[in-house]
Amino acid sequence: ARLVENFPDVNVCVLEAGENVTHEPDLVIPGFAFKNLGQPRLDWGFMSTPQEYAKGRSIYIPRGKALGGTSMINLMTMGRAHKHEYDAFAALGSPGWDWNGLVDYFRASETFAPSEEEKSKLNVAFNKTAHGTSGPIQRTLPQWISDVQGPFTQGMQSLGVAWNNDATSGNNVGLCTSYHSIDSHGARSSSASAYYEPNEHKANLTVVTGARATRILFDESKDSSGNLVASGVEYLKDGELHTASAQLEVLLCAGTIQTPQILELSGIGEKKILEACGVALKVELPGVGNNLQDHFWSPFVTETDTKYESVEIMSDPARAAREWKIYEESKKGMLSGTCSTLYAFLPKNNFMDSVPKTGHSSMNPSLHAVQKEWLAADDIPFLEVALFPGCLPVPGLKPEPGKSYCSVFLALTHSFSSGSIHITSSDPLAAPAIDYRLLDNEVDLDILVHAIKFARKLGTTTSLSSVFTQEIVPGPSVQTDEEIKEFIRSSIDTVFHPIGTAAMLPREKGGVVNSSLKVYGTSNLRVVDASIIPIHLSAHVQATVYAIAEKAAAIIAHDHQL
Template sequence: MKRYDVVIVGGGSAGCALANRLSEDGATTVLVLEAGHSDWKIDPFIHMPAALPFPIGSRLYDWRYRTDPEPHLNNREVFHARGKLLGGSSSINGMIFQRGNPMDYERWAAEPGMKEWDYAHCLPYFKKMETCLAGADDWRGGDGPLVLERGPVQNPLFGAFFEAVQQAGHPLTDDVNGYRQEGFAPFDRNLHRGRRLSAARAYLHPVRHRKNLSVETLAFVTRVRFDGTRAVGVDYRRAGRSRSVDAGEVILCGGAINTPQLLQLSGVGDEGLLKGLGIDVVHHSPGVGENLQDHLEVYVQYSSKEPVSIAPGLRWRARPGIAWNWLVHHRGLGATNHFEGGGFARSNDDVRYPNLMFHFLPVAIRYDGSVPAEGHGYQVHIGPMYADTRGHVRIRSRDPREHPSLLFNYLSTETDRREWVEAVRVAREILNQPAFAPYNDGELQPGPQVETDEQILDWVRADAETALHPSCTAAMGVEDRSVVDPATMRVHGVDGLRVVDASVFPYVTNGNIYAPVMMVAEKAADLIAGNTPLPPADVPWYRHGDGSPLYPPGDIRNSADSSADTTEDQP
């Protein structure tokens, strides 16, 4: 049986980053096992940014999870897409790159044993992984593998949106990933020169030539093998055959759903659940699969009087021309994800930092490309970022092919319901500002008939979708229900087994989770390899209510009249 020093289970976002960094040492043999297929360079459904709706829901690209009936969403089963190919969800996501708020990492660091996961310690790894084409500075990196292009926001609807948020009393910001997250701006996107730049394309493919790095696709891992409480390898299925490989260490990078599922199937989890399914318990770890968190979102949509949206590009007769322009020139409507701008705002004056996220889109359509509005329109995706709801991932049987029980408990708390009402009202306030007067032809969704708090909540219960940010199901920490040691990424109670993916978050971050996952992977690579960690950054960052300047220290705009701070320099 072949043996590798490191076996990485999952060739997704974190797995690709770890494969790159851990194989830098030529004496360390690394094997990546990915259950899905390769991200073939010729596949336009992966690499054309505007084609992002096509892989979602396809069995060729997507695990196609569904929740159990959600009791507070009218018992609906909520579809949950997860990437099933090299690059994982970074090969099918919306390509929006958001780090979260610095306060997210201060919150992480406040947990016992987590002090070196504060913003100062995380920022150097964010900078290490990125090349920000808008410019490197104290907050942004300039020579990392992830090239980030800022949204061009040239459609006139974006101009109206940025003017409207200011009319509604919200500031602009230079960079939601820089000194100040709160505010509105063009977004960074993980696409470059008209093509998606997934973790596989940024981290894995450039080093596939290394002799100490092996990658197997269509390799479905079914179990981590243990000798006592030490992980010694994995079993997997490939080409219809059962296979095994020995490992010095196993690193699980399957994400917040697959990782706890595999831990439970392998005997690490709540002993009551495992014994009830006839699984031998290797280590009783009641936190495995618990603490599940996510973001929920709705689309607030308006019809446009003016024919300025990208709706004509949705017509079937227009698609061949768009595809040809992209294939030949990597330009046009096919070369952007269209989520080019948005921002973060506070739903009320009591919250310490922004708890609402907005994605603006110059067309009225659902995320998966379905149910486009007739004619021209525009919309914001809106949802609270810090719901205090908690769910779980629990296996149903010993069969690794059976999807686990997946329950998020959306809208199950009073705080969550209150913030949802606030979120919709804030979105409507923005979209009904005078800046939109030339375009506003009435609200399409939820519609003017939805007005009271309870009517808004009824609409959310019926129409909300996941923002596809599952996390926190094998949380870092040192307390009883923690699963992963924050100093080593090792699974508590066993040896030779680590976890590096969104499941280790103790709390979900404020925004899309791809960037935080990659930061965790970069930081974890140093911890695993025994490298000296990058020194913490000593830079300021904006805190609402503590007198922080609106713009980075030294910016001349800080000395301007305060009324101008929120209106000048429109993106």
């Protein structure tokens, strides 16, 4: 979109496998967000391979299939990690990608202009230099707050977790209100509504929906430095193969799962993987598809005093109708958001009394070393603790009518397991094999055991002990560390934030793209999506992906002297 609007002489063609669903009510109305998951029309619905250390379970991995990608089906939280985590991008070999090199792009991507009344109600204040006031994505504060939020805040504070009134200015440590990609009219602000729509009628933009890219095409001859030159993209539409030619560049933005798949189908990847699938090797790049990282969560669910309403009340038709009326008339109420409005990011000293040993790790050694340092640090969060005023989805658990629930969402922000995504055949329509190697490092279990214990302690604080009336999950029968570990192995799940499979790292460290996001061994093929993030962040990912895309547009303009 930035190239289209800033450079009328540059023609941009977007190939998107999904359709344009930008204004469908279930996608626009924030309170309906959960309805879209698992619908094949909107969600690729990947499954991982059976995870050995998680009871052999296959993990469901939703991914948006639509113009706007996963920003059409995500849960709209807009967070940023600690500035030191972005600084690691640069320290790992990508100059210009530290916090200072990214903050202008975070700003460029968003409009964030809460009123004085909202700020004072939610106890927030903002460092203006870190926030945008005229960018495409609309970021707002929650319009509905659960009654449990007050006692939960006090409970967290009594355990030493400080309130952070400006958690997206480079220091995300502590408890804060969540921010969302929702506009002031209560509608989802997605990359389709915010970036595509203002440019949709521009003469230099062509968008082909229902177009599934099958491989990148290259010129027969290489450039003078021996690099492949991308000449276009082959794609399937309505059962027929087509070609889109590229004169300047090909930008691969298929996300963490399909970007490595398309690279491998195009002959870029590890020799033995491509050979096994009968794909001719064009660039030997063993990093492709490796370094898969994600955030993983375990549930803590309690029954609450019924004077505290939980989201389950929406199953009462009369109450749902009332909420609908509130939303229609004022864009407030439970449908104006996802009901998750408060979270905390905790470094080790907030929830662990000692630093667990990291042991052997499947991680890239350079990244492992960074994470080990972070685990011992006082400022890098390893745990997200979020309040959800309702029963989180736990297999086998069905909320009972008439009861109220509250959950504490406990997510590991820096897992020490590192997985992979690879093709298993040359068929572009076959899903790749996705192996998280979930919990292959005991340290992740140790951290999550501390997390469950923290949630239990939180439930016994003076402010929450009369709110949380009975622990349902893990439940009273789960007491010893080994029992808690068993519970985690049975219940751990993804937070839907996969990254890293086309990592921006030096080639010798397993990198796939350089700091200009160019794929090694090519002259004009770049990757611009979450797959380039080399090491995971203590933040939900979308705000960072928008900043990456903004920076990519600036790099491309600079490289071509546009």
